[in-house]
Amino acid sequence: MSPPAHIPLGPGGEFDRIRAIIAGLGPDAGDLGDDCALIPLGGTILAVSIDASLEDVHFRTDWLSFPEIGWRAAAAALSDLAADGATPLGALVSLGVPDNGKRTSDNDDAAVEIMTGVGAAAQSVGAKVLGGDLVRAEKYLVDVCVLGTAERPVRRVGAHVGDGLWVTGMLGGAQLALRELMAGRRPDPEVMRRFAQPVPRIAAGRWLAANGATAMIDLSDGLVGDAAQLAAASGVGIEIALERVPSWLGVEPLLAVASGEEYELLVALPTVFGEPQARRFRQAHDLPLTRIGTCAVGRGVRYTDRGAPVAVPRGYDHFPPPPPG
C-alpha cells in the first residue's frame, strides 16, 4: 500500500506543523490538504470538512452574541463546502460550554442560543443539524463538521498556467470590523454583519464548479495565505494586481488582501471565462466576481500595483515560527 499523494501545502508555521502531522500519520492518512475531504460513496462524492471556533482565539463573547457565535462557526465550515462546489447535507457540532455559562432558564441558555445560530446558518443553505456532542469546557467551543455532496468537486489542485484568477465579493470587511472592535468601538452595522454573520458562498461555489472552475479555495486565512495555498497545490505561480482587488470601502488593498475570515471564494477559471460569463454570475448571485490576476509559470504569488512589484505582509498564522535568535 503506497501512501496517498497529499496536496502540497503553502508556507507558514501552521502548515509546517500539518506537514509534520501528515508525515507522522504515514499510510494512516487519507488524501489530505484540500478544503474538504472527498469520499466516493454510492455513486456520488461525499465532501466533509471540520472547523473549530474557540473563545478568545476565534471569537469573544463581548463582541458577538451567542447566536452570532454559532452562525459564524457554522458559516466557516460551510464555506469549505462552497470552496469545493459541494451541496450541503448537514452539520454535526461539538459544543463546549462553561459550567458557569449563561443559564438562567431554558430560553436563556448559551448552549441553546449558539445552536440556534448554527441551525439558522445551516438552514440558510438547505442543511440541517444532524448531531453533536455537548461537553463541559473552561471556555466556549464550537466545532462544526459539515457534510455535503459534489458531483464534480473542485479542489485546490487543477489550476493551469494561463487561467484567470477571480474572487467573489468584496474583501476587507472582516478586518475592518475587527479593527473597530479591538479599538473598543462598535462597527457600522453592515460591516458588523459581514463579521458576525458571513454568508457561505454555496450557490456561488456550485455555479463556478459547473462553469469550468479548475481550482478553488475559500479565503478563511485571507487572500495572501490562501492564494499561496492554491499556487502550491496546483504547482503554478500566481500574479495578482493589487489595484484590481475589490476592497470594502475604506480598506486599503494591502489590508484587504491580508484580511482573514472573509469566506469569499478565490477561483481559477480558464481563459474562455471572461466578462460576459462574469456578468451572468453577478446577475445570478447578486455578488461581485472580479478578475484579480493570472496563473503563470513558476511558484508562489507575486503582487503588483499598476505594474510595479509590491511586497505584501503574510496572512494570519496560528503557529508563527519563533523569532530568530
Next chain:
Amino acid sequence: MSPPAHIPLGPGGEFDRIRAIIAGLGPDAGDLGDDCALIPLGGTILAVSIDASLEDVHFRTDWLSFPEIGWRAAAAALSDLAADGATPLGALVSLGVPDNGKRTSDNDDAAVEIMTGVGAAAQSVGAKVLGGDLVRAEKYLVDVCVLGTAERPVRRVGAHVGDGLWVTGMLGGAQLALRELMAGRRPDPEVMRRFAQPVPRIAAGRWLAANGATAMIDLSDGLVGDAAQLAAASGVGIEIALERVPSWLGVEPLLAVASGEEYELLVALPTVFGEPQARRFRQAHDLPLTRIGTCAVGRGVRYTDRGAPVAVPRGYDHFPPPPPG
C-alpha cells in the same frame, strides 16, 4: 414541514440541556438522539458521529501519553459507529494545541504524537484520517468526527418487550484505572491499557447488527446512564440483574455499572438469541457476551441483586442539576 420525531432521551442535566437545544432548533434539526446521525446516500446509509475530548475534562496530560490521548479520543468516536453496527470509513479531527505546547522538534511535537494515536486507532478498524483543523488553544483539545456506512443500522430505538439485554466485554476497568490514577498510583498495565487504549467494538457491533440486534448503544456514559437512554428511546422498561454484570476483577458490580468510558456495547436481542448464539459470538471475537437482563413492559431501569431490588448511583453527568436550596 413538520419537525422530525427525535429519539426520546433519558434523564439527567446534560440531556435536559440537549432537549432544550433540540426544541430551540425546531425544524433546523435532523433526527437527533442516536449514537450516530444516519443519512441515506446513494444506495447506502452514512453513519456519522462527533466526540470531543478536552484536557482536564476528559483526560490529563500527566495520566496519558500524547499518542494515548489521540487513540482514546478516536476510539470514543469510533465506538459510536460500533453501536450502530457501522463500518468505519475515516475520521476528521479538530486539534487544539497550546502555544507553549511540547514542541522541541518535528519528531517531538504533541500535535504529531496525538495524531499518530488517532491514526493508529483508525487504522485498527480499517479507517483513515481524512482531514482536520489545527488551531491554537489554551488547553489540548481533540474533537473527532467519524464517518462510516451501515447497510442495516441498529439504533437505540427498536428494543421489544421480551428481548434479552446483553453486554460485551467486562465492565469497570476504566473506573478502576481512574481510581488508581486519582490516588496518584500507576494502575496495573492491563487495567491501564483498558483506560488508555480502549478497543472500539466495530467487528462486534457489525456481527450483532447482522444477527438480529433490535437496539444497541455504547457504554460511553456507563451502563446506568446508557441503559436508561436505550429504555427511553425504545419505550420499554429494562430489568438488570446486578449479579450477572461481568465485572473486571476487583471491581464491585455497583462500581462497574456506574463506570463510564467503557466503550463496550449494550444490545437488545430477540429471545431466539440464546447461549448457542452467544458462544458463536465469543468464538468469533474473543470477547465475552453476557446476558444481564430483559426488556420489559414499563419505563426506566430496575436493578436487582439475586432477586432483591437495589438502588444504583447515577452515571456521570456533564451538567448535573444544581443542588436544591
